[in-house]
Every structure is written in C-alpha cells, then in structure tokens.
Amino acid sequence: MSNQHTPQPVVVLISGRGSNMRALVEHCRAQPAAYEVVRVLSDKPAAAGLALARDLGIAAAAVPASGGAAGNPSGREEYDRRLAAAIDECAPALIVLAGFMRILSPEFVNRYEGRILNIHPSLLPKYPGLHTHRAVLAAGDPVHGATVHFVTAELDGGPPIVQAMVPVRPADDEATLAARVQAEEHRIYPLAVGWYCEGRLRCRDGRVWLDGEVLAEPVRYDGGDPPGGAPRGGQRGAAPGSR
C-alpha cells in the first residue's frame, strides 16, 4: 500500500463538461485522500471542463489536435506523443479519462500500461462506443449503468473494475437516463481512483487485482448506500452479496 500521507498525482483528460473531473476533485478535497488532481488536459480548447478546472484551482491546458489528421493512425500517434509530453511533465501515478472522446493509439496505451482508467456510460461489455443511453432505451433494457475499467488498446474493452447499476424507468428519455447514470459515475469514479492510489487496485496480465485478490467480476453497486472504502467484490449497495 502506498504512503497514505502523500497523495498520488493524477492527471485527468477530458473533452467536454468535466462533471466527473469535478467529482474527482471535490472527493479528494473533502477528506484526506490518496490522490490529488494535479492537471487537467483536453483535446478541445473550448471544453467547458477546462474553465471549470481553473475555477477549481487546477492547472488546465488544451492539447488540441493539429487539424485534420486525427482520423488516421499516424495523426493519432503524433497527437498522442504531444499528449504524453504534457502528461509526463506532472509524472502522474495515474491517468484518468473522464469523458475524453479520442481513441488512443496502442503506443500511448502501452506507454502507460496499467496506469490508465476510463469511465464509460454502460454496463460493459454491453454498449461500447457512443449513444449508450439511446441504445439502452431502444433495446428496452430494464437496467443500465456505468463502468470504470482499465484502458487497453481495445476501445471500451479493458478489464472492468467497478460498475454502478441504475433502473430504466418507463418515462425515461436519453437526458433523464444520462443524468441518473452520471450521478452514479460521480460516486464510483472517485472510489476506483482512490483504490488505485491507495495501492489496492492493479491490473496485471489483463486481470484486475483488488486488495490482493483477482476480481472474477467487477465490483457492482446497485444504487443503494453510497459506496464505502472497503469493497470485497460482488454486489454492493441495497442488496450486498458475495463475490
């Protein structure tokens, strides 16, 4: 376990609003925490989350794409090298993708192997990619949610760590469902980042280790009590079960 008196530096990457970034910052400031958000970076100079980060007193900068080349692999690698340079200035323990909407090159992912987390608005492996709330409504799923996972070169495909589940209600539209999912994102992401920075969470050989044990499946919360700090895997919340 890491030294709990020394918060681990974390860099957060965003493309938009930054509500998860804000939740992470507020969480680590509300109590003695294992991590500190030292820098926020965005590929979008106009991202609202950059201004929000500055309002929160966090160093924030854009690393914009250099026009037109993002879609091809060489453009992506060139971008990712600039992004890595901005990240490495802070020597972070962990890189946290919080609505960062670019596909990362294998070179980038390998460089930070096991040190990148992402949050995705679905119960992965269901609904990778975009428009997850729309897809859930179209499929008539009764349950939806969010997943925190380690990042691998496969889009939204890395090993899952923790999931929060929410009910899908008959009157839901994409906006109401998104809001319900995001409220849960704001609970589970600080939790997972905290576990990592406390030294309790690691990814080895494609498997997730939490508190010295391999997770056979992600830790799950079902919208019950707020997640605590000492998970043992399996279902959490209103109906705790075993792993």
Ligand code: GAR
């Ligand atoms: C979040 O809902 C996050 O799950 C999603 O972007 C949103 C960012 O919101 N990420 C993805 O879809 C990644 N595949 P925020 O900017 O308010 O944190």
